[in-house]
Amino acid sequence: MSERTLVLAASIGTATNDCSLTEASEEDIDQLMAWFPDANAIHIWGGPAFRYPFTRETFHHDAFWSEMASYCLRDPAGQMVAFGQFYARIGRINLARLVVHPKSRGQGVGKRLISGLMAAARPLFQLPEFSLFVYGDNTPAFECYKSMGFVVTEYPGEMPTGETCLYLTRPVSD
Numbered sequence: 001m002s003e004r005t006l007v008l009a010a011s012i013g014t015a016t017n018d019c020s021l022t023e024a025s026e027e028d029i030d031q032l033m034a035w036f037p038d039a040n041a042i043h044i045w046g047g048p049a050f051r052y053p054f055t056r057e058t059f060h061h062d063a064f065w066s067e068m069a070s071y072c073l074r075d076p077a078g079q080m081v082a083f084g085q086f087y088a089r090i091g092r093i094n095l096a097r098l099v100v101h102p103k104s105r106g107q108g109v110g111k112r113l114i115s116g117l118m119a120a121a122r123p124l125f126q127l128p129e130f131s132l133f134v135y136g137d138n139t140p141a142f143e144c145y146k147s148m149g150f151v152v153t154e155y156p157g158e159m160p161t162g163e164t165c166l167y168l169t170r171p172v173s174d
Helices: 028-033 039-046 056-062 109-124 139-147
Strands: 006-008 019-023 069-074 080-089 092-100 129-135 165-171
Touching: 019 109, 028 056, 028 080, 039 092, 069 109, 080 109, 092 109, 109 139, 129 139, 139 165
Parallel strands: 092 129
Antiparallel strands: 006 019, 019 069, 069 080, 080 092, 129 165
16 A cells, blocks of 8 residues: 555444545546536536536646645545545645545545545645535535534635635644
C-alpha cells in the first residue's frame, strides 16, 4: 500500500466493509464522468460553471484535476465508490466535489469519504477548520455533513456560488 493510501476501518467501517482512500488517477476520470447523466447532476456536484455536456478534456479542466488533491474511495474489490478533492481556501481546508457512486448512496459511504479526506488533508495543512459548500436543496448531502459536525457559517466576503449554496465549517480537531 502506498503512502497515499489510507485504510478506513475502525470507527468508519467494519472489518468486512473496509474501504481505502487512494489518490485518483487519470483512468478514474472515465468512470467518474459516467456518474453524471445530466446537467443538473453535474452542476450539483461541480457548480454552475461546470460545462455540460462535457468531454474528457473539459471534465478534467473544470474539475481542476491537475491542481487539486483528488482521491477515490475504493471498496475491498478495488472499485471506486466515491470521489472527493481538497485544497486550502481562505484559511480553511476546503472539501470539494464530493460524490458517492449512485448505487452506493445511503450506505454511509459519504461519511467514509469525508473522514478519509479529512485524515489525508489534516497533516498537509496547518489550518484550524474544514469547509465545504452544498446546495441548500441537497438534503441528503447536507444531513451527512451536519452529522459529521459541520455547521452553516457565514462566508467571509461575497458568496462565490450565489445564494443557492450554503457554506459549512467544522474544526479540524473534532
